[in-house]
Amino acid sequence: MSESKVAVITGAASGIGRASAHKFAKEGYRVAIMDLNESIRDVGEELRDSGHTCYDFVGDVANEADVSAFIAETEKRYGRIDVLNCNAGIVVVKPLEDTTFEEFSKVAAVNIGGTFLCHKYVLPVMKKQRKGSIVNLGSVSGHVGQTEHAVYGATKGAVISFTRAVAWELAGYNIRVNSVSPGSVDTPMLRSDIQLESTRTGIPFEEVKKLREAEQAFNRWADPSEIAEAIYFLASDSASFVTGSDLLVDCGWVAK
Numbered sequence: 632m633s634e635s636k637v638a639v640i641t642g643a644a645s646g647i648g649r650a651s652a653h654k655f656a657k658e659g660y661r662v663a664i665m666d667l668n669e670s671i672r673d674v675g676e677e678l679r680d681s682g683h684t685c686y687d688f689v690g691d692v693a694n695e696a697d698v699s700a701f702i703a704e705t706e707k708r709y710g711r712i713d714v715l716n717c718n719a720g721i722v723v724v725k726p727l728e729d730t731t732f733e734e735f736s737k738v739a740a741v742n743i744g745g746t747f748l749c750h751k752y753v754l755p756v757m758k759k760q761r762k763g764s765i766v767n768l769g770s771v772s773g774h775v776g777q778t779e780h781a782v783y784g785a786t787k788g789a790v791i792s793f794t795r796a797v798a799w800e801l802a803g804y805n806i807r808v809n810s811v812s813p814g815s816v817d818t819p820m821l822r823s824d825i826q827l828e829s830t831r832t833g834i835p836f837e838e839v840k841k842l843r844e845a846e847q848a849f850n851r852w853a854d855p856s857e858i859a860e861a862i863y864f865l866a867s868d869s870a871s872f873v874t875g876s877d878l879l880v881d882c883g884w885v886a887k
Protein backbone atom coordinates (compact mmCIF):
# COMPACT_ATOMS: atom_id res chain seq x y z
CA MET A 632 0.00 0.00 0.00
CA SER A 633 2.82 2.45 0.84
CA GLU A 634 4.02 1.90 -2.72
CA SER A 635 0.79 3.09 -4.32
CA LYS A 636 0.83 6.21 -6.45
CA VAL A 637 -0.23 9.63 -5.21
CA ALA A 638 -2.52 12.12 -6.96
CA VAL A 639 -2.89 15.74 -5.83
CA ILE A 640 -6.23 17.22 -6.86
CA THR A 641 -7.36 20.82 -6.27
CA GLY A 642 -10.95 22.05 -6.26
CA ALA A 643 -12.02 18.57 -5.19
CA ALA A 644 -14.98 19.58 -2.97
CA SER A 645 -17.29 19.73 -5.97
CA GLY A 646 -17.92 18.94 -9.63
CA ILE A 647 -15.08 17.72 -11.82
CA GLY A 648 -12.46 17.80 -9.02
CA ARG A 649 -14.60 15.64 -6.76
CA ALA A 650 -15.26 13.17 -9.58
CA SER A 651 -11.55 13.11 -10.32
CA ALA A 652 -10.69 12.39 -6.67
CA HIS A 653 -13.11 9.44 -6.73
CA LYS A 654 -11.68 8.14 -10.02
CA PHE A 655 -8.04 8.23 -8.88
CA ALA A 656 -8.94 6.66 -5.52
CA LYS A 657 -10.90 3.90 -7.27
CA GLU A 658 -7.86 3.21 -9.45
CA GLY A 659 -5.74 2.66 -6.34
CA TYR A 660 -4.08 6.06 -5.90
CA ARG A 661 -3.63 7.69 -2.53
CA VAL A 662 -5.20 11.13 -3.00
CA ALA A 663 -4.40 14.53 -1.50
CA ILE A 664 -7.29 16.90 -2.05
CA MET A 665 -7.60 20.64 -1.48
CA ASP A 666 -10.43 23.14 -1.68
CA LEU A 667 -11.37 26.55 -0.33
CA ASN A 668 -14.73 25.09 0.66
CA GLU A 669 -14.74 23.22 3.97
CA SER A 670 -16.91 20.51 2.44
CA ILE A 671 -13.60 19.08 1.18
CA ARG A 672 -13.58 17.40 4.61
CA ASP A 673 -16.77 15.51 3.65
CA VAL A 674 -15.16 14.32 0.40
CA GLY A 675 -12.15 13.15 2.41
CA GLU A 676 -14.39 11.30 4.83
CA GLU A 677 -16.40 9.79 1.97
CA LEU A 678 -13.20 8.39 0.43
CA ARG A 679 -11.71 7.15 3.71
CA ASP A 680 -15.04 5.50 4.61
CA SER A 681 -14.82 3.58 1.34
CA GLY A 682 -11.36 2.31 2.34
CA HIS A 683 -9.22 4.75 0.35
CA THR A 684 -6.22 6.71 1.58
CA CYS A 685 -6.94 10.41 1.46
CA TYR A 686 -5.53 13.61 2.92
CA ASP A 687 -7.85 16.64 2.76
CA PHE A 688 -6.79 20.26 3.16
CA VAL A 689 -8.85 23.45 3.34
CA GLY A 690 -6.97 26.18 1.51
CA ASP A 691 -6.82 28.69 -1.32
CA VAL A 692 -4.89 27.80 -4.49
CA ALA A 693 -4.24 31.52 -4.98
CA ASN A 694 -2.50 31.74 -1.59
CA GLU A 695 1.17 30.75 -1.79
CA ALA A 696 1.42 29.82 1.92
CA ASP A 697 -1.60 27.48 1.62
CA VAL A 698 -0.29 25.75 -1.50
CA SER A 699 3.20 25.39 -0.06
CA ALA A 700 1.85 23.92 3.23
CA PHE A 701 -0.49 21.51 1.40
CA ILE A 702 2.21 20.16 -0.90
CA ALA A 703 4.81 19.90 1.90
CA GLU A 704 2.39 17.92 4.08
CA THR A 705 1.41 15.67 1.16
CA GLU A 706 5.07 14.85 0.49
CA LYS A 707 5.68 14.28 4.22
CA ARG A 708 2.74 11.87 4.51
CA TYR A 709 3.05 10.00 1.23
CA GLY A 710 6.68 10.48 0.13
CA ARG A 711 5.88 11.09 -3.53
CA ILE A 712 3.56 12.88 -5.95
CA ASP A 713 2.82 11.12 -9.23
CA VAL A 714 -0.06 13.24 -10.52
CA LEU A 715 -1.12 16.85 -10.16
CA ASN A 716 -4.62 17.74 -11.34
CA CYS A 717 -5.32 21.50 -11.18
CA ASN A 718 -9.11 21.71 -11.10
CA ALA A 719 -9.89 24.64 -8.82
CA GLY A 720 -11.47 27.39 -10.85
CA ILE A 721 -14.03 30.17 -10.79
CA VAL A 722 -16.01 31.98 -13.45
CA VAL A 723 -17.30 35.49 -13.99
CA VAL A 724 -20.12 35.88 -16.52
CA LYS A 725 -20.85 39.55 -17.21
CA PRO A 726 -20.73 42.19 -19.91
CA LEU A 727 -17.10 43.36 -19.99
CA GLU A 728 -17.80 46.97 -19.02
CA ASP A 729 -19.69 45.81 -15.91
CA THR A 730 -16.77 43.66 -14.79
CA THR A 731 -14.61 45.24 -12.09
CA PHE A 732 -10.84 45.00 -12.02
CA GLU A 733 -11.19 43.18 -8.68
CA GLU A 734 -13.33 40.51 -10.38
CA PHE A 735 -10.81 40.25 -13.22
CA SER A 736 -7.93 39.95 -10.74
CA LYS A 737 -9.69 37.30 -8.66
CA VAL A 738 -10.53 35.06 -11.63
CA ALA A 739 -6.98 35.41 -12.95
CA ALA A 740 -5.48 34.77 -9.49
CA VAL A 741 -7.43 31.52 -9.03
CA ASN A 742 -7.51 30.10 -12.57
CA ILE A 743 -4.00 30.83 -13.83
CA GLY A 744 -2.34 31.98 -10.57
CA GLY A 745 -3.47 28.87 -8.67
CA THR A 746 -2.35 26.62 -11.52
CA PHE A 747 1.06 28.34 -11.50
CA LEU A 748 1.47 28.01 -7.71
CA CYS A 749 0.56 24.31 -7.66
CA HIS A 750 3.15 23.60 -10.39
CA LYS A 751 5.77 25.67 -8.55
CA TYR A 752 5.47 23.57 -5.38
CA VAL A 753 4.87 20.13 -6.94
CA LEU A 754 7.65 20.30 -9.52
CA PRO A 755 10.59 19.89 -7.10
CA VAL A 756 8.99 16.62 -5.90
CA MET A 757 8.37 15.33 -9.43
CA LYS A 758 11.84 16.40 -10.58
CA LYS A 759 13.44 14.38 -7.75
CA GLN A 760 11.43 11.35 -8.91
CA ARG A 761 12.23 12.10 -12.56
CA LYS A 762 8.64 11.19 -13.30
CA GLY A 763 5.27 12.82 -13.04
CA SER A 764 2.15 13.79 -14.91
CA ILE A 765 0.15 17.00 -14.69
CA VAL A 766 -3.36 17.66 -16.00
CA ASN A 767 -4.72 21.21 -16.00
CA LEU A 768 -8.24 22.43 -16.67
CA GLY A 769 -8.74 24.49 -19.79
CA SER A 770 -12.20 25.00 -21.26
CA VAL A 771 -13.94 25.47 -24.59
CA SER A 772 -13.90 29.13 -23.47
CA GLY A 773 -10.15 29.03 -24.13
CA HIS A 774 -10.84 27.96 -27.74
CA VAL A 775 -13.95 29.84 -28.90
CA GLY A 776 -15.30 33.33 -28.27
CA GLN A 777 -18.09 33.06 -25.70
CA THR A 778 -20.25 36.11 -25.03
CA GLU A 779 -19.72 37.58 -21.54
CA HIS A 780 -16.94 35.08 -20.82
CA ALA A 781 -13.99 37.24 -21.99
CA VAL A 782 -12.17 37.28 -18.66
CA TYR A 783 -12.83 33.60 -17.89
CA GLY A 784 -11.88 32.61 -21.47
CA ALA A 785 -8.66 34.64 -21.24
CA THR A 786 -7.62 32.77 -18.08
CA LYS A 787 -8.42 29.41 -19.70
CA GLY A 788 -6.46 30.38 -22.84
CA ALA A 789 -3.63 31.23 -20.46
CA VAL A 790 -3.83 27.79 -18.81
CA ILE A 791 -3.64 26.11 -22.23
CA SER A 792 -0.57 28.09 -23.34
CA PHE A 793 1.06 27.70 -19.89
CA THR A 794 0.56 23.92 -20.27
CA ARG A 795 2.35 23.89 -23.64
CA ALA A 796 5.36 25.84 -22.37
CA VAL A 797 5.73 23.86 -19.14
CA ALA A 798 5.52 20.59 -21.11
CA TRP A 799 8.67 21.62 -22.99
CA GLU A 800 10.39 22.89 -19.85
CA LEU A 801 9.84 19.57 -18.04
CA ALA A 802 10.23 17.01 -20.81
CA GLY A 803 13.84 16.36 -19.76
CA TYR A 804 12.60 15.26 -16.34
CA ASN A 805 10.12 12.73 -17.75
CA ILE A 806 7.22 14.88 -16.60
CA ARG A 807 4.23 15.18 -18.92
CA VAL A 808 1.93 18.22 -18.83
CA ASN A 809 -1.44 18.33 -20.57
CA SER A 810 -4.81 20.00 -20.24
CA VAL A 811 -8.42 18.97 -20.68
CA SER A 812 -10.93 21.42 -22.15
CA PRO A 813 -14.47 20.41 -21.26
CA GLY A 814 -17.62 21.67 -22.90
CA SER A 815 -20.59 22.13 -20.56
CA VAL A 816 -20.40 19.89 -17.50
CA ASP A 817 -23.29 19.62 -15.06
CA THR A 818 -21.68 21.11 -11.96
CA PRO A 819 -22.61 23.89 -9.51
CA MET A 820 -20.33 26.24 -11.51
CA LEU A 821 -22.26 25.74 -14.75
CA ARG A 822 -25.65 25.95 -13.02
CA SER A 823 -24.74 29.27 -11.39
CA ASP A 824 -23.51 30.49 -14.79
CA ILE A 825 -26.91 29.58 -16.35
CA GLN A 826 -28.77 31.15 -13.42
CA LEU A 827 -26.92 34.45 -13.92
CA GLU A 828 -27.70 34.41 -17.64
CA SER A 829 -31.35 33.62 -16.90
CA THR A 830 -31.65 36.45 -14.35
CA ARG A 831 -29.99 38.95 -16.65
CA THR A 832 -31.92 38.08 -19.83
CA GLY A 833 -35.27 37.19 -18.25
CA ILE A 834 -35.22 33.88 -20.17
CA PRO A 835 -36.31 31.02 -17.85
CA PHE A 836 -33.51 28.80 -16.49
CA GLU A 837 -34.76 25.67 -18.30
CA GLU A 838 -34.79 27.51 -21.67
CA VAL A 839 -31.25 28.83 -21.24
CA LYS A 840 -30.24 25.30 -20.20
CA LYS A 841 -31.71 23.85 -23.43
CA LEU A 842 -29.83 26.42 -25.54
CA ARG A 843 -26.59 25.64 -23.75
CA GLU A 844 -27.14 21.89 -24.07
CA ALA A 845 -27.47 22.32 -27.84
CA GLU A 846 -23.84 23.51 -28.00
CA GLN A 847 -22.95 19.81 -27.57
CA ALA A 848 -23.56 17.42 -30.48
CA PHE A 849 -25.38 14.95 -28.18
CA ASN A 850 -27.65 17.77 -26.91
CA ARG A 851 -26.73 17.24 -23.29
CA TRP A 852 -24.20 18.31 -20.68
CA ALA A 853 -21.42 16.03 -19.54
CA ASP A 854 -21.49 14.30 -16.20
CA PRO A 855 -18.37 15.29 -14.17
CA SER A 856 -17.29 11.63 -14.24
CA GLU A 857 -16.92 11.83 -18.05
CA ILE A 858 -14.32 14.57 -17.63
CA ALA A 859 -12.60 12.67 -14.80
CA GLU A 860 -12.11 9.73 -17.21
CA ALA A 861 -10.25 12.00 -19.66
CA ILE A 862 -8.16 13.50 -16.84
CA TYR A 863 -7.28 10.00 -15.66
CA PHE A 864 -6.29 8.89 -19.15
CA LEU A 865 -3.93 11.85 -19.65
CA ALA A 866 -2.44 11.36 -16.18
CA SER A 867 -1.86 7.64 -16.68
CA ASP A 868 0.92 5.79 -18.47
CA SER A 869 -1.60 4.99 -21.24
CA ALA A 870 -0.84 8.54 -22.42
CA SER A 871 2.94 8.05 -22.25
CA PHE A 872 3.53 9.80 -25.62
CA VAL A 873 1.19 12.72 -24.90
CA THR A 874 2.58 15.98 -23.59
CA GLY A 875 1.83 19.63 -24.34
CA SER A 876 -1.64 18.66 -25.58
CA ASP A 877 -5.06 20.03 -24.85
CA LEU A 878 -7.76 17.36 -25.05
CA LEU A 879 -11.18 18.75 -25.97
CA VAL A 880 -13.89 16.84 -24.12
CA ASP A 881 -16.63 19.01 -25.52
CA CYS A 882 -18.87 16.66 -27.53
CA GLY A 883 -18.05 18.39 -30.80
CA TRP A 884 -18.63 22.01 -29.72
CA VAL A 885 -15.35 23.37 -31.11
CA ALA A 886 -15.47 21.06 -34.15
CA LYS A 887 -18.68 22.66 -35.41
Ligand SMILES: NC(=O)c1ccc[n+]([C@@H]2O[C@H](COP(=O)([O-])OP(=O)(O)OC[C@H]3O[C@@H](n4cnc5c(N)ncnc54)[C@H](O)[C@@H]3O)[C@@H](O)[C@H]2O)c1
Binds near residue numbers: 642644769771816
Ligand atom coordinates in the same frame (compact mmCIF):
# COMPACT_ATOMS: atom_id res chain seq x y z
N1 LIG B 1 -18.54 22.96 -15.47
C1 LIG B 1 -18.17 23.25 -16.69
O1 LIG B 1 -19.02 23.31 -17.58
C2 LIG B 1 -16.72 23.52 -17.02
C3 LIG B 1 -16.39 23.65 -18.38
C4 LIG B 1 -15.06 23.88 -18.71
C5 LIG B 1 -14.09 23.97 -17.73
N2 LIG B 1 -14.44 23.84 -16.42
C6 LIG B 1 -13.36 23.95 -15.43
O2 LIG B 1 -13.34 22.79 -14.62
C7 LIG B 1 -12.83 23.12 -13.32
C8 LIG B 1 -13.78 22.58 -12.27
O3 LIG B 1 -15.03 23.26 -12.42
P1 LIG B 1 -16.42 22.66 -11.92
O4 LIG B 1 -17.39 22.89 -13.00
O5 LIG B 1 -16.22 21.32 -11.35
O6 LIG B 1 -16.75 23.76 -10.80
P2 LIG B 1 -17.26 23.64 -9.30
O7 LIG B 1 -17.60 25.02 -8.90
O8 LIG B 1 -18.25 22.55 -9.16
O9 LIG B 1 -15.92 23.17 -8.57
C9 LIG B 1 -14.81 24.01 -8.45
C10 LIG B 1 -14.20 23.82 -7.08
O10 LIG B 1 -13.06 24.70 -6.97
C11 LIG B 1 -13.08 25.25 -5.67
N3 LIG B 1 -12.35 26.51 -5.64
C12 LIG B 1 -12.71 27.69 -6.17
N4 LIG B 1 -11.80 28.62 -5.90
C13 LIG B 1 -10.82 28.02 -5.18
C14 LIG B 1 -9.60 28.44 -4.61
N5 LIG B 1 -9.21 29.72 -4.71
N6 LIG B 1 -8.85 27.55 -3.95
C15 LIG B 1 -9.24 26.27 -3.81
N7 LIG B 1 -10.38 25.80 -4.33
C16 LIG B 1 -11.16 26.66 -5.01
C17 LIG B 1 -14.56 25.45 -5.36
O11 LIG B 1 -14.78 25.61 -3.97
C18 LIG B 1 -15.17 24.20 -5.95
O12 LIG B 1 -15.23 23.16 -5.00
C19 LIG B 1 -12.67 24.64 -13.30
O13 LIG B 1 -11.30 24.96 -13.53
C20 LIG B 1 -13.53 25.10 -14.45
O14 LIG B 1 -13.09 26.31 -14.99
C21 LIG B 1 -15.74 23.61 -16.04
